[in-house]
Amino acid sequence: TDEYQRVLRAGLALTATAAIVSYAFDIRLARGYVVVALPLATLTGIVLRFVLRKRLHRARRRGAYLRRVIVVGHELAVVALTRQLRRERYHGLDVVGCCLPPRHDGRVALPVYGTFDEVAHAVRAARADTVIVLSCPELDGHILRRLAWRLERDEVDLILASSLIDVAGGRTTIRPVDGLPMLHVEHPNLSGPGRIVKAAMDRLGALALLVMLAPVLAVLAVAVTWGSPGPVLFRQVRVGKDGREFVMYKFRTMYADAPARLAEIRHLNDYDDVLFKMRDDPRVSRVGRWLRRFSLDELPQLVNVLLGQMSLVGPRPPLPEEVAVYPDDVRRRLAVKPGLTGLWQVSGRSDLPFDEAVKLDLRYVENWSFSLDLMILLRTLSAVCRASGAY
Template sequence: MSYPFATKTSNNMLPTLELNRKLENRKNMALIMAFCFMIIEIASFTTLYFILYEYRISQEFGESINLFTTNFPRFMNYIIFFAISSLLYLFFIFRYKIYHFRSNSGLADELFKMAKSYSFAVIITIGISFLMKYTDFSRLVVIAYWFSAIVLSAVLRILKRLLYFRLANNDLVCKNVIIVGAGKVGKSLMDELTHNKSFGYKVVGFVDDHDKDDFLDIQNLGQTSELNLLLQKYIVDEIIITIPSERELVNQIIKDFRKLDIKIKIIPDLFNLVMSTVQIGNINALPVVTLVKTPMRGLGLIAKRIFDILTASVLLLMISPVFLITSLAIKLDSEGSIFYKQTRLGKNGKQFGMLKFRSMITNAEAMLKSLENQNEMDNIVFKMKDDPRVTKVGRFIRKYSIDELPQLINVIKGDMSLVGPRPPLPKEVQCYGDWEWRRLEVLPGITGLWQVSGRSDLSFNQWMNLDVYYIENWSLGLDLKILIKTIPVVLKGEGAY
């Protein structure tokens, strides 16, 4: 990268030589990763060919493995298959933009695109081989090659990501950036980049025509009119504009600096919409921002449902002894049924019967009216630490959330999910406003963000905020994190009553 007027340096900035070293680091690491991917493909393909095909033939028919005589034509057919699939794989990784050493997407998304690239490459190669009448292929070799390539590439991409984070944290591959605008969006961006060095950005400073004070440890470099002088003084990779509403200023910056080898990025003026998921698209040539209720849709929703069914089924089998012991304890402790079925509202306000182990006396609902003035929550939900309706066994199973285990049956039936907002009572929903109604946009869950963030010790508004945050930022990775965090929270029995 060359800067025509980068003649000065500052004590608090890297010199040109240091920047060039960083650029070389990024290029070298990208080349090393590409070389590693190539080695993985060649090694996995040839190894599988000899182990699964040639060795098996030699064992079954007594043929000796001799690559350069009788088996060479057959081996060349596989080489052609491998070459075509590899070229197609390269096409797809460029198509999905997952060839960079610095990934712009999450790990799960990157691995999904990688697996999709390999799958498309192999399927298309099989079709091409059929048209070219190359049909003497072992299905075992092809399937094993496809599977092993995906697994090994996934491992390598995970290692690549860890290596990148390590290098970024040591400022070895980071990009120098100047932020234009120190408003709400600009300060939020500076805070993110400062506290997440793994993003690979080093904030040189910011320019703003109104705010004169430094922010955190980031220097106010002056006004936007001084950008030209600042680019002569500092070495900068990117300019990020956070005030797109000032169109004349943005147009002037683009006009002045687009001829330079500096990336210009603009953050859309959608800060008030960050609490809603947005999807970027277009209608013909016009760019369009679509508001989406939740990313929990399409293939992601299908994957979540499959994960719920499989996990809930396995858990039911594993904890069947707990079911038996709890059922006996409830029967011996108090009169009444083992299970308690309560009407709750699920997705889009649909009613369903939520199952729980009974933890209260049989006339608990009738006693509720006399206890309402002792509610310890600050809103419509009733919670009471020393609730006299709770039995001895009920107090124990509530503390460790054992009473919630029958809801695994609700998960399998499709009324609930493993992770999501807790299903509310119909009378609670009657008091909901538009904000609270957002909780009903997805299936309710057995556990959720508020359960791993304080459980009953949180206020009602905190519940709502955490539930809405989950809905708007859902991913399978987030579900897994919540499930893992639920285990120690439940074992400690904190905040549950």
């Protein structure tokens, strides 16, 4: 996503620069070039990068174009990083072994090539081309410098993993102080003019979509009624910004007696203890299954966006009983309005474990920007067309 944001910002900057320079110096530049050609070139660049990156991700899932990685750190940190990299193989990092501190128990489900002093040997033994060093008090600046010198001779990449989590590169800058690189972290953008503009754009966008999609919404309403008797809309209380509750609207996808039948199938829950999700829920009607597949049941939430209760892009709107058991750090999700779509929507939807969905929501809250919203909206179209994780 950061790559697409940089391309978008560069394209917008080039378009604005071309327009200003041509006006200031009275250069006869065709308006179509500025208004159409440059934005189209930017969009084409983003699409091509997206297609090529998807091809690379598929190749990496097959085991191609992977870097062989040695992880250096304590057991729990090594296990956590290895689990994440194996789940997200599209990063291209394949953990082939590790180096642990002395007197370790070795229970990491990885080949252990020695201690922190034997990293160079581990690289040769495992034929690795990358070393990831996790935060360890034993590995101070002098030790890391000597390690970098040894790895430099064999052209092995050295990656230092910060203990910061879910902080995008745009919020961090390296500021050297007397030869010591200091990582400065900017505050997240949770208020101010940007948020006001986002709220205005949300309402204008929701209004425009409701007007344009009015015939589609009417057809879907008839389809819901035809599919099974009952109300067209499903109303449910959700929790919004700062813990304020609101009524969220969706097209009804289940039979009218679905709440009464929940107790019969609760033991078949495919998700977690708070949320109930079942891949082949018998309470879902035939029309409802089709609506869910393409997320068309979510369209009435445009009304919630128009009312200012939701945003076009944001965290998933949680249930009150879900919020009641939130730990303190997860309540950070409530710092912004919930969204019609979000990182969770474009990253697997119902296929995501609850913890992973929460992690994505927190990442969005901490790193929000207009370009991130735009990228999520573009990726939502792809996710909906794939219909992956929708049930």
